[in-house]
Amino acid sequence: MYRLILVAGVAMSLSMTALAQGRFSPPRASLHYAPDRTCDLLNVSLDLDVDYPNRSIKGTVVNTMSPLRNGITDVVLNAGADLDIQGVLLDGKTAMYTRDGADLHIKTPALVKGKVIKITVTYEAKNSKGRSFGQGGGGFHWIQANDSNPTKIGFWTQGESMSNNEWCPTWDYPNDLTTSETRCTVQSDWDVIGNGVLVKTTLSADKKRKTFDWKMTQPHATYLLSLCGGPFDIKKDKWEGVDLWYVVPKGEGYMIDDSFGHTKDMLSFYSQVLGVKYAWPKYAQDAMYDFGGGMENVSATTLGEGSLTEARDGFYEMDSLNSHELGHQWFGDLVTCKDWGDIWLNESFATFMQMIYFEHSRGEDAYAWEIWNNTNSYLREARSYKRPLSTKMYPNADAMFDSHTYPKGGVILHTLRKMLGDEAFYAGLNLYLTTWRHTPVESAQLRRAMTEATGINVEPFWAQWIEKPGHPVLDTTWTWDAGKVLLTVKQTQDTSDGTPVYDIDAHVGLIGANGMQRVPIHLSKTEETFTIPTTSKPEAVLLDPDHDFLREMPTLHWAESELPAILKYAPFAPDRAEAMKRLLDNPTDTHVQLVVQALEADKGVSPAFERVFQLADLKKPELRAFWTGQLGHADFGREAQAVSALGSLPADPATIQKLRSLVNDKSPIQVVVNAINALKRWDAKANADVFKRALEIKDRRGRIKRAAQEALGSGG
Numbered sequence: 001m002y003r004l005i006l007v008a009g010v011a012m013s014l015s016m017t018a019l020a021q022g023r024f025s026p027p028r029a030s031l032h033y034a035p036d037r038t039c040d041l042l043n044v045s046l047d048l049d050v051d052y053p054n055r056s057i058k059g060t061v062v063n064t065m066s067p068l069r070n071g072i073t074d075v076v077l078n079a080g081a082d083l084d085i086q087g088v089l090l091d092g093k094t095a096m097y098t099r100d101g102a103d104l105h106i107k108t109p110a111l112v113k114g115k116v117i118k119i120t121v122t123y124e125a126k127n128s129k130g131r132s133f134g135q136g137g138g139g140f141h142w143i144q145a146n147d148s149n150p151t152k153i154g155f156w157t158q159g160e161s162m163s164n165n166e167w168c169p170t171w172d173y174p175n176d177l178t179t180s181e182t183r184c185t186v187q188s189d190w191d192v193i194g195n196g197v198l199v200k201t202t203l204s205a206d207k208k209r210k211t212f213d214w215k216m217t218q219p220h221a222t223y224l225l226s227l228c229g230g231p232f233d234i235k236k237d238k239w240e241g242v243d244l245w246y247v248v249p250k251g252e253g254y255m256i257d258d259s260f261g262h263t264k265d266m267l268s269f270y271s272q273v274l275g276v277k278y279a280w281p282k283y284a285q286d287a288m289y290d291f292g293g294g295m296e297n298v299s300a301t302t303l304g305e306g307s308l309t310e311a312r313d314g315f316y317e318m319d320s321l322n323s324h325e326l327g328h329q330w331f332g333d334l335v336t337c338k339d340w341g342d343i344w345l346n347e348s349f350a351t352f353m354q355m356i357y358f359e360h361s362r363g364e365d366a367y368a369w370e371i372w373n374n375t376n377s378y379l380r381e382a383r384s385y386k387r388p389l390s391t392k393m394y395p396n397a398d399a400m401f402d403s404h405t406y407p408k409g410g411v412i413l414h415t416l417r418k419m420l421g422d423e424a425f426y427a428g429l430n431l432y433l434t435t436w437r438h439t440p441v442e443s444a445q446l447r448r449a450m451t452e453a454t455g456i457n458v459e460p461f462w463a464q465w466i467e468k469p470g471h472p473v474l475d476t477t478w479t480w481d482a483g484k485v486l487l488t489v490k491q492t493q494d495t496s497d498g499t500p501v502y503d504i505d506a507h508v509g510l511i512g513a514n515g516m517q518r519v520p521i522h523l524s525k526t527e528e529t530f531t532i533p534t535t536s537k538p539e540a541v542l543l544d545p546d547h548d549f550l551r552e553m554p555t556l557h558w559a560e561s562e563l564p565a566i567l568k569y570a571p572f573a574p575d576r577a578e579a580m581k582r583l584l585d586n587p588t589d590t591h592v593q594l595v596v597q598a599l600e601a602d603k604g605v606s607p608a609f610e611r612v613f614q615l616a617d618l619k620k621p622e623l624r625a626f627w628t629g630q631l632g633h634a635d636f637g638r639e640a641q642a643v644s645a646l647g648s649l650p651a652d653p654a655t656i657q658k659l660r661s662l663v664n665d666k667s668p669i670q671v672v673v674n675a676i677n678a679l680k681r682w683d684a685k686a687n688a689d690v691f692k693r694a695l696e697i698k699d700r701r702g703r704i705k706r707a708a709q710e711a712l713g714s715g716g
Contacts, residue, residue: 001160001293001294001295001296001328001346001347001401002293002294002295002321002324002325002350022385023384023385023395023399024385024387024391024393024394024395024399025393026393028395029393029394029395029399030393030395031392031393032339032340032341032392032393032394032397033339033392034173034174034175034338034339034440035173035175037068037171037175037176038067038068038069038072038074038075038076039065039066039067039068039072039075039111039117039171040065040066040068040176041063041064041065041170041171041176041177041178041222042064042065042066042116042178042179043062043063043064043178043179043180043181044061044062044063044064044168044170044178044179044180044181044222044225045061045062045064045180045181046059046060046061046062046168046180046181046182046183046184047059047060047061047183047185048167048168048182048183048184048185048227049184049185050155050184050185050186050229052142052153052154052155052186052187054126055126055142056124056125056126057124057125057140057167058123058124059122059123059124059167059168060120060121060122060123061120061121061123061168061169061170062118062119062120063077063118063119063120063121063169063170063171064116064117064118065116065117065118065119066114066115066116066117067111067112067113067114067115067117068113069113070110070111070112070113071110071111072108072110072111073107073108073109073110073111074105074106074107074108075105075106075108075111075117075119076103076104076105076106076171077103077104077106077119077121077165077169077170077171078102078103078104078162078165078169078170078171078172078173079099079102079103079104079121079123079165079169080102080125080139080163080165080166080167081101081102082125082166083123083124083125083166083167083169084123084124084125084126085097085099085104085121085122085123085169086122086123086124087121087122088104088106088119088120088121088122089118089119089120090106090108090117090118090119090120091117091118092118092120095107095108095119102162102165102172104121104169106119121169123169125140125167138157138158138159138160138163138164138166139157139158139163139164139166139167140155140157140166140167141155141156141157141158141290141291142155143155143156143230143288143289143290149289151231151249151250151251152249152289153230153231154190154228154229154230154231154249154288154289155227155228155229155230156226156227156228156229156286156288156290156291156302157225157226157227157228158226158291158295158302159172159222159223159224159225159226159295159297160223160224160295161223161340161397161398161400161401162223162397163223164222164223164225168222168225170222170225171222172222172223173222173339174221174222174223174336174337174338174339174340174440175338175339175440176221176222176440177219177220177221177336177438177439177440178219178220178222179216179217179218179219179220180195180196180215180216180220180222180225181196181199181213181214181215181216182194182195182213182214182225182227183211183212183213183214184211184212184214184227184229185209185210185211185212186209186210186212186229187208187209187210188203188204188207188208188209188210189231190210190229190230190231190232191212191229191230191231191232191234191247192212192214192227192228192229193214193226193227193228193229193232193245193247193284193286193300194212194214194226194227194228194300195214195216195220195224195225195226195297195298195299195300196214196215196216196217196218196280196281196282196298196299197214197215197216197243197281197282198212198213198214199213199214199215200213201213216280216298216299218279218280218438219438220298220333220336220438221298221333221336221440224296224297224298224333225297226286226295226297226298226300226302228247228286228288228300228302230249230250230288231249231250232247232248232249232250233247233248233249233250233251233252233253233256234246234247234248234253235253235256237264239263239264239267239268239278239283240267240268240271240277240278242267242278242280242281242282242283243281243282243283244263244264244282244283244284245282245283245284245285245286246259246260246263246284246285247284247285247286247287248287248305248308249287249288249289249305252287252305252308254310255308255309255310255700258309258310258311258313258316258318259287259307259308259309259318259322260285260318260322261316262316262319262322262323262361263283263285263322263326265361266319266322266323266326266357267283267326269357269360269361270326270327270330270353270357273356273360273426274330274426274429274430274433275426275430276330276334276430276433276434278329278330279329279330279333279334279437280298280299280329280333281299282299282300283299283300283301283326283329284299284300284301285301285303285322285325286300286301286302286303287303287304287305287307287308288302288303288304288305289305290305291303291304291305292304292306293307293321294307294321294322294324294325295325296325296328296329296332296333296346296350298329298333299329301325301326301328301329303321303322303325304321307321308700310669310699310700312636312666312667312668312669312699313636313668313669314635314636314637314668315362315605315606315634315635315636319357319358319361320354320358323353323354323357323358324350324351324353324354325350326353327349327350327352327353327354327357328346328349328350328353330349330353330433331345331346331349331350331353332345332346332347332349332350334433334437334438335432335433335436335437335438335439335441336439336440336441337440337441337442338440338441338442339392339442340394340397340400341390341391341392341393341394341400342390342441342442342443343397343400343401343405344389344390344404344405344409344443344466345441345443345446347401347405347406347409348389348405348406348408348409348410348412348413349409349413351374351406351407351409351410351413352409352410352413352414354370354410355367355370355371355374355410355414358370358606362604362605362606363604363606364571364573365573365604365606365607365608366606368547368572368573368574368608369573369574369606369610370410371411371414371547371572372547372572372573372574373407374406374407374408374410374411375407375408375411375547375550375551375552377403377406377407378403378404378407378408378411378471378550379471379552380403381402381403381404382403382408382470382471386404386469386470386471386497386499387404387469388466388467388468388469389404389405389408389409389412389465389466389467390443390466390467408471408550411550412465412466412550414548414550415465415548415549415550416450416458416461416465418546418548418549419461419505419548419549420450420454420456420458424453424454424456425450425454427453427454428449428450428451428453428454429449429450430453431449431450431452431453432445432446432449432450432453435449436449443462443466447459447462447466460503463500464500464502464503465550468498468499468500469497469498469499470493470494470495470497470498470499470500471493471499471550471551471552472491472493472502472504472523472549472550472551472552473491473492473493473551473552473553473554474489474490474491474492474543474551474552474553475489475490475492475553475554475555475557476488476489476490476543476553476557477557478541480537480538483533483534483535484531484532484533484534485508485510485531485532485534485538485541486529486530486531486532487508487521487529487530487532487541487543488527488528488529488530489521489523489527489528489529489530489543490526490527491523491525491526491527492526493552501524501525501526502523502524503522503523503524504522504523504524504549505520505521505522505523506520506521506522506523506543506544506548506549507519507520507521507544507545507546507548508521508530508532508541508542508543508544508545509540509541509542509543509545509546509570509571510532510534510538510541511538511539511540511541511542511562511565511566511569511570512536512538512539512565513539515569516542516545516569516570516571518545518546519532538565539561539562539564539565540558540562540563540565540566540569540570541562542566542570542575545570545571545572545575546571546572547572547574547575556578558579558582560582563579563582563583564579564583564591564594566578566579567579567580567583567594567595567598568594568598573608573609576598576608576609577608577609577610577611580595580598580609580614581614583595584614584615584618587618592615592618592620592623595615596615596623596626599612599615599626599630600626600629603633603634604634604635605634605635606635607633607634607635607638609638610635610637610638611637611641612638612641612642612645613641613644615645616641616642616644616645616648617648619648619649621649621650623645624646624649624652624655627642627645627646627649628642628646628655628658630642630645631643631658631662636668636670636671637670639668639671640668640670640671640673640674643659643662643671643674643675643678644674644677644678646658646659646678647659647674647675647677647678647679647681647682651682651683656679656682656687659675659678659679660675660679660687660690662675663675663676663679663690663693663694663697664697665697665698669699669703669704670703672694672697672704672707673703673704673707676690676691676694676704676707676708676711677707677711679691679711680710680711680714684711684712684714687711688711688712691708691711691712692708692712694707694708694711695708695709695712
C-alpha cells in the first residue's frame with residue numbers, strides 16, 4: 001500500500017502527522033493478535049451487480065470453508081454495517097444468523113472437521129457512501145463526476161486493512177488465504193478489472209449489461225480482492241507469458257507508455273534478484289480517479305489517476321509508485337503477514353524493493369538518496385514516538401501504516417543487506433519466499449529463513465533492530481596524533497524507552513589525496529575511542545561513509561578544511577551535497593570553482609547533486625557559461641534550475657534567444673515554465689509573442705498555460 005503523502009520528494013504513502021508520545025503504549029494501544037478461526041476459507045465466489053445510476057450494489061457470495069475442529073456450531077464471517085443482508089444459506093438451506101458489529105455469526109449444526117461447507121450470503125447496499133483512499137478509508141467507492149470533469153465516473157474497491165467486508169461478506173483478516181472468483185455486472189460500455197484471469201465476458205440479451213468473470217486459482221488474502229470499473233483506455237502486452245494490462249480512464253491512454261514503460265524491466269529485475277519469478281497469471285495496473293497512492297491487490301494493483309505522468313514531467317516519474325506496488329506482489333501477496341503487527345513484512349519490503357529498483361535503473365546515487373530520504377522521513381516521526389518495527393501493541397490496524405513500517409523498515413532491510421552481503425541476503429529472501437509461498441507468516445519465519453539460508457544467526461539483529469524501538473544516535477570527533485587517527489564515537493540515544501545501545505560492525509572512511517580507504521571498526525558502547533594507524537593525516541574522516549546502517553547524526557563535526565575532500569570523494573551522494581552546501585555558505589572563489597567542477601561531472605539522470613539553487617543564488621555573471629551548459633542535463637530538475645539561474649542574471653541577447661527557444665512542446669514542462677518566468681522578469685512586453693504561443697502548449701496539469709497567462713497579465 002502506498003498512501004499518498006509526499007515524503008522528501010517521493011510520494012511515500014504514510015501518515016506524517018505529528019503524533020503524541022504514547023500512541024503505541026497503553027491505554028491508547030492494546031495487545032492485538034490474529035483472531036481465532038473456526039474454518040479454513042478455501043474459496044470466495046462472488047456475483048456482484050453494480051447499478052451506477054442508483055449507486056447501489058446487489059451481491060451473492062459463496063464462501064467455501066473447511067471446519068478446523070469438530071463440533072463447531074457458530075461460524076464467523078465479516079460483513080460491513082452498511083450491507084443489508086437478505087439471507088444466508090448453509091449448503092443450500094436457510095441458516096439463522098446474528099450480527100455483532102462487523103461480525104456475521106452463522107448458526108450451524110455441529111460441524112465435522114474437514115467436511116467442506118458452503119455459506120451463501122445474499123445482500124444489497126443502496127446509496128452506499130463512497131470514500132476516498134490515500135488518507136485512510138476504503139470499502140466500495142463510487143467515482144462521481146464534477147464540473148471540471150463531467151465524464152469522471154466508475155467505482156473501485158479498497159480492502160486493506162479490513163474494508164473488503166464492506167462490499168463482500170467473507171473472512172476479512174490476513175491469517176487465512178483463499179482462491180477467488182468474481183463475476184461483476186456493469187453497464188455494457190464499461191470494463192471491470194479483477195484478480196486473476198478474465199475467464200469470459202457475457203453480454204446481456206438486451207446488450208445493455210455486461211458481466212466480467214475474473215478467476216484467481218492461487219491462494220491470497222481476502223484484503224487483496226479488488227474490482228475496478230468504468231470507461232477505460234486499456235493497453236495489453238505480455239512479459240514471459242504473463243498478461244500485462246495497463247488501465248487508465250477513458251481519454252488518458254496517451255500517458256500509458258510514459259507512466260508504465262518500465263513495468264517489464266521491473267518484473268525482470270525483481271524475478272532475477274529474488275530468484276522467484278512473478279507468480280501470478282497477469283499483472284494489471286489500474287489508474288483510478290479519487291484513489292491516492294497505490295494498493296497491491298493481487299495481480300491487479302490500483303493506483304491513483306493523479307500519479308499518471310507524461311514524458312516531459314521527468315524520468316519515468318511513476319517508477320517510485322509502480323516499483324513499490326509491484327514489489328508487493330512478492331512481499332505481501334505471495335507471502336503475507338499473518339497479522340497487522342507484522343505489516344513490515346509487506347510494507348518495509350515494498351519500500352526496500354523500490355529502493356533497489358532505483359539502484360538498478362538509476363544508479364548508486366539514486367539508491368543513496370532513497371536511503372537518505374527514507375531515514376529522514378522516519379526521523380521526523382521518531383520525534384513524536386518510537387516503537388518496535390514488529391509489535392503486538394498498537395491502537396488499531398491502520399495505525400501500523402506509519403513511517404516506522406515504511407521508510408524505517410526499508411532502511412533496516414538495507415542495513416541487513418549490508419551486514420550479510422548481497423549473495424547471502426538474497427539467498428535468505430529466496431528461501432523465505434519459496435518456503436512460505438501462499439502462506440500467512442510472522443516475523444520469526446523470515447528470521448529463520450535468513451538464518452538457515454546463510455548460516456548466520458540473525459537473531460541478534462532482530463533483537464535490536466526489529467523488536468526494539470529507536471535507532472542509534474551518534475556523535476563523532478577525530479584527531480590526528482603522530483601516525484594515527486583517534487576517532488571517538490558516542491551513542492547518545494535515550495535508552496529509557498527500550499532503545500538499545502547498538503552492537504554494529506561499521507567502517508571508517510579515511511579520505512586522502514587520491515580517494516578513500518575503508519577501515520573496519522565495531523561499535524558496542526555508549527562511548528569508545530578507536531585508534532587507526534595511518535601513514536599521513538587524512539584530509540577528512542567519515543564514520544560509516546557508505547551509510548550502511550540506519551542512524552542519526554544530529555551534528556556533523558566537519559571542519560571547513562575537510563569539505564573539499566568530502567565533496568570530491570565521499571561515496572554517499574547526500575554527504576557530498578552537504579559538503580557543497582557548507583562550502584557555499586561562505587563561498588570563496590576556490591569553493592565556487594570546486595562546486596562547479598563537481599556539478600559539471602554530475603551528469604546522470606539521477607544526479608548526486610539534486611538541488612543547486614544555492615549556487616544559483618550567488619547570481620554570478622561569470623557562471624553564465626556553466627548554467628548554459630547545464631541546459632539539456634539528463635535530469636529535468638537540474639535543467640529547470642539552470643533556467644532559473646540564467647533568469648536571475650542580467651539579460652543578454654544569446655541567453656534571451658536560448659530561453660525563448662526552450663518554450664516549446666518538447667522541452668520538460670518545468671523548464672518551459674521557468675523559461676517563461678525568466679523572460680517575463682527580463683521584458684514581458686518584448687516576449688509577449690512567446691507567451692501567446694505558450695498558451696497553446698498542452699500539459700495535463702496546465703502549468704505552462706498558467707505561467708503564460710500570468711506573464712501576459714504582467715504586461716506582456
